[in-house]
Amino acid sequence: MTLEIVLEGPQRLMGKDGKTAFVIREATTKDLNDVIMINRKVLPENYPTWFFVEHLEQFPKAFIVAEIDGRVVGYIMSRVEYGWSNIQKGKAVRKGHIVSVGVLPEARRLGIATAMMLRAMKAMKVFYGASEVYLEVRVSNTPAISLYEKLGYKVVGRIPGYYSDGEDAFLMACPL
Ligand SMILES: CC(=O)SCCNC(=O)CCNC(=O)[C@H](O)C(C)(C)COP(=O)(O)OP(=O)(O)OC[C@H]1O[C@@H](n2cnc3c(N)ncnc32)[C@H](O)[C@@H]1OP(=O)(O)O
Numbered sequence: 001m002t003l004e005i006v007l008e009g010p011q012r013l014m015g016k017d018g019k020t021a022f023v024i025r026e027a028t029t030k031d032l033n034d035v036i037m038i039n040r041k042v043l044p045e046n047y048p049t050w051f052f053v054e055h056l057e058q059f060p061k062a063f064i065v066a067e068i069d070g071r072v073v074g075y076i077m078s079r080v081e082y083g084w085s086n087i088q089k090g091k092a093v094r095k096g097h098i099v100s101v102g103v104l105p106e107a108r109r110l111g112i113a114t115a116m117m118l119r120a121m122k123a124m125k126v127f128y129g130a131s132e133v134y135l136e137v138r139v140s141n142t143p144a145i146s147l148y149e150k151l152g153y154k155v156v157g158r159i160p161g162y163y164s165d166g167e168d169a170f171l172m173a174c175p176l
């Protein structure tokens with residue numbers, strides 16, 4: 001795929017249906033209500049408002065939203081940590097962490113999550129010095145797992161009972 005992601009300002013892209021245009025850009029505090037609403041609608045993992053605020057304040061370049069006709073339809077929230085590499089055993093690195101990503105059902109399969117992931121990953125590398133990125137995903141979440149695999153992520157571990165309902169998580173990682 002040859003999607004050239006820019007890191008400054010909003011970027012307008014064409015959806016995979018060939019007719020729905022969308023914009024990806026950095027989130028602002030004005031977007032937080034929409035982001036929180038989308039998170040509650042599409043995922044069982046919800047967080048208090050301060051958690052979103054803190055990520056936006058600390059890693060604004062890697063907190064991305066997508067809009068269609070000026071309406072926020074998706075978000076990705078990330079952070080960068082220092083710790084053991086998930087790819088090169090025994091090496092300590094700065095690693096990006098995709099904390100949460102979601103797209104409203106009516107805006108799916110257009111390439112929006114792909115575009116937001118690519119922008120967040122590039123921002124984590126360029127602005128925050130991350131050399132790899134990781135995330136956790138429910139072992140049953142086939143759509144998300146395929147999305148991550150398409151972007152180059154590999155399953156590097158499995159965390160038993162990671163979710164509050166007891167489901168396991170795959171730990172997935174990708175070099176940047
Ligand atoms: C770290 C975490 O947050 S894990 C939790 C991830 N979030 C969720 O599960 C929330 C609910 N789901 C969603 O919000 C969306 O379905 C997402 C975020 C997983 C995907 O968003 P979309 O914008 O639809 O993804 P996008 O259009 O970029 O799809 C890229 C590829 O992912 C895969 N994919 C996406 N959805 C599906 C699906 N329903 N079934 C199978 N593969 C899928 C496909 O390979 C797709 O490429 P294709 O459409 O050319 O076949």
Ligand SMILES: [Zn+2]
Pocket residue numbers: 097098099135136
């Ligand atoms: Zn996580």
